[in-house]
Amino acid sequence: MGTLIGHVAPGFGFLLIGLWHLFNHTKNYVLNPSSYTSSQWFPSSKLRFLELYLIMAGTWASIAMELVIGPEKHQPFDSDGTIPSNHLHNFEHATISLSFFIYATFAIILDRLKPKAHHELLQLLAAFAFAQQFLLFRLHSSDHMGMEGQYHLLLQVIILVSLITTLLGITYPKSFIVSFIRSLSICFQGVWFAVMGFVLWTPGLIPKGCFMNLEEDHLVVRCKTDEYLDRARSLVNLQFSWLLAMFAVFAMVFYLVLLRMCPEKVEYWSVGMVDEDGSEDLESQKKSHSIIEESKSFVSMGKGSTAVEIER
Structure with a gap:
């Protein structure tokens, strides 16, 4: 994940899934507000499990990239079979992908078997994946004291929103606003991953006074002085705030447009x-x-x- 493509590719995946959820949650609520119930995933018209297959394929590709394709020896272990310190972050990123792979796999199994409380169990699995993601970014082995650390700190805020709304979905399955916020947070994760990838690995976008430095086989942004570092962190905060404002506007416009396109079904009782x-x-x-x-x-x-x- 410590590359441009390693951030943009998963970012695109999160954004795609988030928009798909946002559209379906809003459409279902607008059409049937009285009978709306939240869903953790949505079947497509031609292939029922397309969303889950895409999650499984994306996470499997991420694991392969981190542990097999990315390392120079095409395996992440040292000569004595231990995990070297410069590959710890590869295992952490792969573990996050594994958590979402487990969620998608059991989503298919639970849908076919339909045991009791399978909706609640699926929500719990999704919460487990977000919790794993939050903890591993929170306790990341890489040095996150600089500009990259500020990006990851704000990323944890977004992940925490996804985690909390997923847990609330177990107790409040009929709450549209909980599902709406969760979908937006997944979209936000995707955009923030992409922004992080472009800024941290594009020399022309690195803030003034900072530079790219090769450390432990991967590039890291460092700043010349503490003053430049504080400026770089402030710019990251501004980026986050501007994107948050854009998402607030996008959410309202998206809802109002879909409300106009999908008129509510009037039911008489x-x-x-x-x-x-x-x-x-x-x-x-x-x-x-x-x-x-x-x-x-x-x-x-x-x-x-x-x-x-x-x-x-």
């Missing part, structure tokens, strides 16, 4: 025939219908008998 959870009681509807029909027939019989008596 008989008074007193709706359960507490908003679902229709079909048995009550049938009983009510039969009672009405019986009342009508009784009235008709009454009118008929009255007419006969008058003739008599």
Whole structure:
């Protein structure tokens, strides 16, 4: 992951999944706000598990890149079979990818078996993946005291939002705002990964007074003085704040546009025939219908008998 493509590629994956979730959550809520229920993944029209297959393929490619393709010897171990210090970050990144691979694999298994509480278990697996991601970035083996450290610190804030909203989704499965924020945070992760990759590994985008330095077989941004370092960190904070403002505007525009494109379905219910959870009681509807029909027939019989008596 410590390269330009190593940040942009997973960033694109997070952004793609986040936009897919954002679209489906918003569409489902706009069409059926009363019966909306959050979902952790969404089937496609032609291939049901396409989203999960893409996650599995992307994470598997990431693991291969970190442990096999990236290292010079095409394996991350030292001559004595131990993990060298310059490859610790490769194992950490691969472990994050493994967590999301486990989530996608069990999402398919749980969907096919459909055991009890499989929705809650899937949310828990997603929370496990985000928790793993947060902890490994928090306890990263690389030196994150400089400009790169500021990027990773703010990345942890975004991951924490994804983790918290995923856990809230277990308790509040019908909350649209929880799912909406989680989808936005996944999109934000993707954009922030891409920004980090471009700024830290493009010489022309490195802040003034800072430079790229080769350390432990990978390039790291260093600054000449503490003053330049403080300036670089402040620029990172500004980038984060501007992107956050852009995402706030994007979220509102996205929702309003989809609201206009997908008008709400109007549903009519008989008074007193709706359960507490908003679902229709079909048995009550049938009983009510039969009672009405019986009342009508009784009235008709009454009118008929009255007419006969008058003739008599």
